[in-house]
Amino acid sequence: MPYSKHGWERMIRNIANESGRISFSKHALSQMRSRKITLSMAFDVLRKGKILLEPEPDIKTGHMVCRMERFTAGSPIAVVVACENENALDCIVVTAFIIGG
Template sequence: MGKLIRGIAQDTARISFSRHALGQMRARKITLSMALDVLRKGKIELEPEVDMKTGHTCCRMERYTAGKAVAVVVACEDEHAPDCIVVTAFVVRS
């Protein structure tokens, strides 16, 4: 799943951001560039899960970027999805 997301993230037109994600990113001072960096170069630290409500597979990708450990939760239709949506993003506390 990580390889799929990293590939999709190479083309920004294939990534959508939910209103919730944009609001949370603004509040947490996470830029679009930081989120895209996480999607392009990050790793999935937790096993992807299927969202029972939508049926989409949700993944949490993490990466240290711009001085912060950032996690981005992204949803894809399936393992052959042409695009995906960022659900939320946050700074990981250790």
């Protein structure tokens, strides 16, 4: 049975507690830099954020894409992370942005 939003949150938080298990795509790092989102802000979102939208599979990779959201450092931030499946040991951040920004 596939994970619920809460199950994905729990898994991503667990993975993000060991920063070496999270990698960032070049696109994510570029977008974060231009949007003034720091690595510590991104990790705060991944460790304490919520998934409000239903996770979706990426058509190209088959990975599950989850959007974690949290108000941090004075801004509502979303971090989009891709995980291979419910048993993933690591995840990749594909983008991050200020919600409504």
